[in-house]
Every structure is written in C-alpha cells, then in structure tokens.
Amino acid sequence: MKRIITITVLNRPGVLNRITGLFTKRLYNIESITVGHTETEGVSRITFTVDVEDHKQVEQLTKQLNKQIHVLKVNDMTNENVVARELALIKVNAPAAIRMEIYGVVEPFRASVIDVGKDSLVIQATGEPSKVEALIDLLKPYGIKEVARTGTTAFTRSSKRGTQSKTAFIV
Structure with a gap:
C-alpha cells in the first residue's frame, strides 16, 4: 500500500x-x-x-x-483526507503538423505548454499524482522524450470550512 x-x-x-x-x-x-x-x-x-x-x-x-x-x-x-499535488514537466515529440492535437490532449488537464521547440513541446502539469499519470499515458503515443516529476507533496484538509490548522514549533 x-x-x-x-x-x-x-x-x-x-x-x-x-x-x-x-x-x-x-x-x-x-x-x-x-x-x-x-x-x-x-x-x-x-x-x-x-x-x-x-x-x-x-x-x-x-x-x-x-x-x-x-x-x-x-x-x-x-x-x-488530504490535498495532494505533484508537478511534472513532460517533453513530447511535436512536429508542427500535430501540435494542435497535442494542445487538445493537454487542455482538459489544465496543463500548459511552457516551451516550444522545433520538434517538441514541454508541458507543465500539476495535480494529484493519478491525474499526472493519466496525462503521461495519453501523451505516450506522441513519443515522450523526457519526464521530470517532483513527487507528491500533501496537507491534511481542514476539518471545517473556513478554519485553518495551525501548528506552532518551538525552535
């Protein structure tokens, strides 16, 4: 687990x-x-x-x-109950002829293209690890050149809306 x-x-x-x-x-x-x-x-x-x-x-x-x-x-x-997020940078093969198709794949994930090269795009995706994994799976057919992932970072959710959990540390 x-x-x-x-x-x-x-x-x-x-x-x-x-x-x-x-x-x-x-x-x-x-x-x-x-x-x-x-x-x-x-x-x-x-x-x-x-x-x-x-x-x-x-x-x-x-x-x-x-x-x-x-x-x-x-x-x-x-x-x-947690809020968990991960950041991924994904470099994918993207000749000019299929770039709009890749933009169409990326958009529902609220990911963004942060770099455009002659034959590639670099996509930035943030979200739950399962969301990042789903986007990577959809981009595989285009040819992924590189992937860099930060790993999961998380907080527990507040128990009540509008309240914030505060922890004091004595250093």
Missing part, C-alpha cells in the same frame, strides 16, 4: 540522510520524496511516498523516525 508520510524537521546537515537511512534499513523503497521550507524559519517539511503493506511496520517506522535528532513531527497521512 502506498503511504504518504510527512516529517517536519529542523534544517540541519545530515538530517535527510539519517531519515532516508531508516527507510533503507527497513528495506522500504521510497517512491517519491519532496523537501521544502515551511512557514517557520529553520524548519523544513519532508514528504515521502513509500510502499508499506503492514500497519505495524508503519507504526514501528514512525516511532523510530520520532526518535531521530532534529525531527519535530511525523505524520502518516495515508488514511486522512
């Missing part, structure tokens, strides 16, 4: 290496990883997508991650 695990950490050298080392020791394959600054200076958020079957394995992993130095918070978001 694919799981989304977020970890809030202090920005310190070696933190990411120690955390990914835990996944490696347990033989979990990291399918995607995103890292970025949060609203709090000196604090980053790491989002992992991993394939872990057993709930007890996830509990054990979560406990070990929480013991790591510089880890502030660990959250398995798999069974929560």
Whole structure:
C-alpha cells in the first residue's frame, strides 16, 4: 500500500540522510520524496511516498523516525483526507503538423505548454499524482522524450470550512 508520510524537521546537515537511512534499513523503497521550507524559519517539511503493506511496520517506522535528532513531527497521512499535488514537466515529440492535437490532449488537464521547440513541446502539469499519470499515458503515443516529476507533496484538509490548522514549533 502506498503511504504518504510527512516529517517536519529542523534544517540541519545530515538530517535527510539519517531519515532516508531508516527507510533503507527497513528495506522500504521510497517512491517519491519532496523537501521544502515551511512557514517557520529553520524548519523544513519532508514528504515521502513509500510502499508499506503492514500497519505495524508503519507504526514501528514512525516511532523510530520520532526518535531521530532534529525531527519535530511525523505524520502518516495515508488514511486522512488530504490535498495532494505533484508537478511534472513532460517533453513530447511535436512536429508542427500535430501540435494542435497535442494542445487538445493537454487542455482538459489544465496543463500548459511552457516551451516550444522545433520538434517538441514541454508541458507543465500539476495535480494529484493519478491525474499526472493519466496525462503521461495519453501523451505516450506522441513519443515522450523526457519526464521530470517532483513527487507528491500533501496537507491534511481542514476539518471545517473556513478554519485553518495551525501548528506552532518551538525552535
């Protein structure tokens, strides 16, 4: 089962290496990883997508991650209501004769063409990973030259409309 695990950490050298080392020791394959600054200076958020079957394995992993130095918070978001997004850049073969056809494929996905070359287009797509995957599948017949994907990043949805979840970190 694919799981989304977020970890809030202090920005310190070696933190990411120690955390990914835990996944490696347990033989979990990291399918995607995103890292970025949060609203709090000196604090980053790491989002992992991993394939872990057993709930007890996830509990054990979560406990070990929480013991790591510089880890502030660990959250398995798999069974929560989340907003998840991914960014993909897709370079596709696009001779002038079929460009309008490719534009027609891209438009329903609210993706955009961000670069036009002599024989190719670069398309930017954002959305849920399944949406990005569906667009890539539709573009395959045209000949995909390159794909770069950021991996999933996610938040839990607010429990009530109009309210925002706020977490304070003491650094």
